[in-house]
Amino acid sequence: MPIILSREHLCRILAMTEAIQALEDGFREYSRGHCFVPVRMPVRIEKANGIFLFMPAYLKKEDSFGTKMISVFPENLKKGISTLQSVYLLNDPMPGELLALMDGIFLTAIRTGAASAVATKYLARENSEVLGMIGTGAQAPFQAEGVCAVRPIKTILIFDRVDEIAKKFSKTNSPRLRVPIEVMRSTHEVVVKSDILVTVTTSIQPVFDGHDLKPGTHINAVGAYTPEMRELDDVTVRRARIVVDTYEGCLAEAGDLLIPMKAGRISKESIHADLGEIVLGKKPCSTEEDEITLFESVGFALEDLVTARLAYHRAKESGTRFEFSFTHPSGKHQVTEEVGKGIKLDPAHAVRTA
Ligand SMILES: NC(=O)c1ccc[n+]([C@@H]2O[C@H](COP(=O)([O-])OP(=O)(O)OC[C@H]3O[C@@H](n4cnc5c(N)ncnc54)[C@H](O)[C@@H]3O)[C@@H](O)[C@H]2O)c1
Numbered sequence: 001m002p003i004i005l006s007r008e009h010l011c012r013i014l015a016m017t018e019a020i021q022a023l024e025d026g027f028r029e030y031s032r033g034h035c036f037v038p039v040r041m042p043v044r045i046e047k048a049n050g051i052f053l054f055m056p057a058y059l060k061k062e063d064s065f066g067t068k069m070i071s072v073f074p075e076n077l078k079k080g081i082s083t084l085q086s087v088y089l090l091n092d093p094m095p096g097e098l099l100a101l102m103d104g105i106f107l108t109a110i111r112t113g114a115a116s117a118v119a120t121k122y123l124a125r126e127n128s129e130v131l132g133m134i135g136t137g138a139q140a141p142f143q144a145e146g147v148c149a150v151r152p153i154k155t156i157l158i159f160d161r162v163d164e165i166a167k168k169f170s171k172t173n174s175p176r177l178r179v180p181i182e183v184m185r186s187t188h189e190v191v192v193k194s195d196i197l198v199t200v201t202t203s204i205q206p207v208f209d210g211h212d213l214k215p216g217t218h219i220n221a222v223g224a225y226t227p228e229m230r231e232l233d234d235v236t237v238r239r240a241r242i243v244v245d246t247y248e249g250c251l252a253e254a255g256d257l258l259i260p261m262k263a264g265r266i267s268k269e270s271i272h273a274d275l276g277e278i279v280l281g282k283k284p285c286s287t288e289e290d291e292i293t294l295f296e297s298v299g300f301a302l303e304d305l306v307t308a309r310l311a312y313h314r315a316k317e318s319g320t321r322f323e324f325s326f327t328h329p330s331g332k333h334q335v336t337e338e339v340g341k342g343i344k345l346d347p348a349h350a351v352r353t354a
Contacts, residue, residue: 113142
């Protein structure tokens with residue numbers, strides 16, 4: 001019988017460390033050619049300035065298939081409705097049966113944090129202690145948690161253009177991560193001290209000056225997922241060894257790379273590797289201590305699939321789920337049973353919806 005996993009269920013059963021392992025294995029399989037993942041399909045709803053994105057993925061070895069549907073409607077903010085809505089469908093590819101339907105917002109946030117963690121594990125210096133973050137919205141807690149899981153972070157420095165959002169992030173996440181979090185007054189103050197830098201904003205312009213980067217900094221650039229969006233300037237991309245989540249995705253969508261490419265500042269050849277090639281050891285990580293490394297992330301359907309599979313197995317083991325059937329005699333869709341009680345949402349993981 002298919003199961004439903006709500007945000008609360010996922011929050012309870014998905015651990016960041018396990019998600020990181022699942023993504024690392026997933027990227028390895030991708031690089032071995034064991035997956036089929038088409039570039040996501042956008043459908044624009046122009047009158048509402050919105051977009052639906054469809055993201056299927058098939059992992060051959062594990063025989064797993066799943067599809068994420070995510071919508072982004074920025075104008076919803078004015079109406080107090082969620083700007084992001086998402087659902088994930090996990091199927092058994094052999095008989096094609098539906099296995100699970102789950103909240104795609106939490107899934108997206110944890111897998112995006114885990115992807116940055118995998119990149120950080122392979123590309124950042126071992127002794128990185130200061131994490132800088134620009135943008136402290138819904139994705140940021142997961143980005144911080146992912147980086148802290150793979151490097152001995154002692155301090156987190158943050159900046160958000162809305163000071164209140166940064167202060168709230170600090171108050172909620174400092175005790176959770178057991179790391180002091182300092183709110184800075186400018187991106188400059190964050191960047192000059194950071195060993196690892198995460199940019200996770202909705203910006204359409206560079207959010208810091210690339211001259212400010214310390215030699216040896218590792219950057220996870222997460223926010224710019226369309227050709228028009230941009231968090232990094234030309235100096236940063238020219239200084240960095242660039243690793244992308246996927247070539248296809250970044251060459252279709254990453255404004256951070258496409259804008260300087262169009263201006264002739266970098267070329268396709270400036271991309272050193274994709275993350276799968278790094279994880280599988282097909283290409284070297286970084287050769288010098290002083291080298292700046294950049295992980296450019298626009299999102300990849302395989303990340304959702306491996307995380308959804310993990311959630312499904314954990315839900316089955318732990319009994320944390322709703323079960324439902326499409327074939328109730330009344331003809332109505334019905335939740336037949338709630339398995340697992342006492343679900344409580346960790347406030348730091350309460351993905352802001354509007
Ligand atoms: N790469 C991926 O796989 C992936 C996955 C999920 C989301 N995203 C993208 O990441 C971005 C952030 O997502 P979110 O859900 O956290 O959004 P959000 O709206 O919750 O948070 C964004 C934060 O960035 C801040 N901000 C915007 N411009 C800024 C600037 N110039 N300087 C400093 N702060 C600035 C905002 O004040 C806000 O707090 C979005 O563009 C989203 O689409 C990428």
